[in-house]
Amino acid sequence: MSAAITLAKHGACPVVISDAPDAGGQGYRKLNPHIDLDPRQIYGPEYHRYESLNRQFSELLHIIDYRPSTLAWAIYGGKAHVLRDGQASEIPYRGLILAPGATDRIMPVPGWTLPGVFSLGAAQIALKDQGCFIGRKVVFAGSSPLLLLAALQYRRLGATDLAVLDTTGFSRKLLALAGMRHAPRTFAQGLSYMRELKALGVPVRTGVELKEIEGRNRVSAIRFAAASGKEHRIGCDAVALGHGLRSETQLAELAGCSFSFDPALRQWFPKSDENGRAGERLYVTGDGAGIGGAEAAVAGGSLAAIALLEELGTPVKPGEKSGLQSKVSRLRRFQKSLARAFNWPHEQAATLPDDVIVCRCENVTAGDIRKAAGDDLGPVEVNRMKAITRCGMGRCQGRFCGPALAEITAAAAGQPIETVGRLRAQAPVKPLPLSAARSEP
Amino acid sequence: MAGKTQTVIVGGGLIGAFTAYFLARHGQAVTVLERSFVGAQSSGANFGNLRLQGRDPRQYPLSLRAQAIWEEFETLAGESIEYHRTGHLYIARQDDEVDKLEHHAQTARGHGLEIEMLGTAALAARYPYLGRDIRAATFCGRDATANPRLATPAVMRAARRLGAKVIEHCEVGSIGHKGGCFEIGTRTHGSFKADHLVNAAGAWGGEIAAWFGEKVPMFSAGPPQFVTEPLPYIVEPSMQMVDGSVIFRQIPRGNVIVAGYPRTASEAGSSRTLVPPAKTLSAMQTLGAIVPALGDAHVIRVWSGVEGYLLDMIPIIGPSSARDGLFHAFGCCGHGFQIAPGIGAVLCDLISTGSTQTPIEAFHIDRYRGDVTANEKIAREFDQSAAR
């Protein structure tokens, strides 16, 4: 959205392809007009950014060729191959800015496939987009600053029976404080969430280990070990689960980006320069380029747009980029500190029970992966592991099992995580109906 | 690392695997050198068809020998490779294609296969989900399918249990010949000595043959392939349009696997073939027309492979003319999966006894000393830029 606004302001007529029904990404997701929600209540102090971005975008819609609910299912030969209203078509481009965002990163917990377990992002979308809580008694579990924000949003809208289970210990957060000066505003925000939740009586436990989400056909409780080692159970009918974010990188790969491994975040990101440039007239920005959050996405989108305009020969004001560059890099540095503060519990991959499902789509368990790794000539690389076990081969293409698959493979093979590789992207990046091809010659 | 091995096989694909398996079973010392993972290229990325119908007539003895090995393979290896004797249906939608079906059927029957010819009424009764514009089809119950991703590692494991050495991530950099012995140099594992050398390097086999002065014009290409989400299991046999437009099968888990033409040239200097979206859409459209019940199926993944092709669309199998002790088995032109065990058995015959009962003269590398006529499939089944 931010890139499109900048392009439009410079007289370019961008085409915006968005798989979502409304623009704004997940961070500043537009609220559903058919549901009586107050954006001030949902977005709190972020409301003004949300409002300004959406207003600017609306005002420029006569210049922006905006195509919502449109899936870019492949990038090939200088064209975006899209699916809209069930029909396939192609959009040629002069320059490409990819802003695919991120999803929650998940470390599986026994029982995480039960109805009532949603991703942390889903818990927020249920509220913003559908005006629903994911349950009557919701536990926000995992390792993410968004656990607090989501719990607070639920509390503000009237949910009463809530709890937060954070797998990262408090001392770890303090240790990570050193890096927090990169974005004091965001840090202060986190502290204020914590205070507000406490004041509202929402229990927040840190340093826990999630043991199991219990239930038959739906969630009935969550079991965890406290920092002391003592086991507890909280009765609940919903769990919002998230361990930070995982960049969407499929389109970047299909567009020809190369990738590098970030050891702090234990993830692969498309390589790009300080403007987001990843190739000839090719840019990546937002959480899909490097986890930075909504504010970084707004700055990064603008930056990529200006750099692309320059590359295409459109004059831009000198110095317009430098302010944005420092903002994006500052916010990304902050996110790295956050990643240390809210640890991805990768060490759990080694101890997950064998029968826990890792791949929801293909029903592959941790034990299946370990067995394959232990076989003579067994795979020690994730694409080979996928070929042998089908983990990551299903409808979601490894979006939700991928991070755990890599960790379990690395642990089983006794190898560092960066040596087991990265699941390769394949078109279509999301399911494509056979009927989409009907109009083709 | 070096030591004297009787046979070194360059290439850890399915042909290398079966050759190692049979040699080891025959008590021979054998080492496989694979530059990445076993079965990483077309051996692991192909469609997985074990089809006897419609093969090149010269290939039947080899194909039948191979099928007999596939039929007992899971017992031999002690593990599943998802082998299913599904049968295979060849489908005609035009009158002239019906003639082609009859011709194929006659050839196959001549080699002892039972081929059923099915008209529209029989097709509607047996396969009610097929579209109504189908004229006729032939069915061969001995045709089968297997999971190519599982096959090569399984054969290699079986070979290892019999004493074969299999070395992954071992790229061959040079091959010399001194005093009646091959010397194979690698960058990572020192050098190997061998009395016999098998060139089973797939799409890269032409390069190795060229080191010995045996030049074969080859090109690399791959078909567009895709798979759908899991759906209720209805399509039991694998099915193929005799015009080559599309071939598909459903596995009992429910996914429908599809391959189509034309094939695309592999990326130069790379080990991948990209799939142009237009080809995916075209194969999707054909599949929807043939099986209307799949009209709402969703495609979840596309892929291709790097397959080695030759102008006459048959592989190179047999002893080298340039060097005693060197054997070639590469360039399978997209149909190597089914014949691979036969090739392995034949190479074992040649290496351990000096001869084989299976006729393979048609596949000798010497045919490329003169002018070779291009198979009509070259014009039909490839992008025109691919087969140059």
Next chain:
Amino acid sequence: MTEPDSSQTDVNGVSDQAELPLLIPAAARTGAIVTFHLDGRRLTAHKGESVLAAALQNGCKLRHSEFTGEPRAGFCLMNACQDCWIWTAQGQRLRACSTPVADGLDLHTRVPGTPDGR
């Protein structure tokens, strides 16, 4: 909101709290009423709601795993996890989180017309 016209049993044949809704409304709806069916039950929802929200305010599953038969009720709500594809009586599948609910939709959590519904 619910008008049950057939009793529902869960995957193990036990009729219990399994059909209590998963999602709880947190705000008023302003869209017009639409009528749809879910596993034979005639239900209502509001224009502007997704199939997922409409179904899960009246039940607790959208589909069953093809391989285990376990119920599933979506996960990410952002078109990514693909774990909310629900059947229609006509044999199509809709991604429940990204499809708006509409009048006359006839939704099924199992494959229509097959005994075990996988």
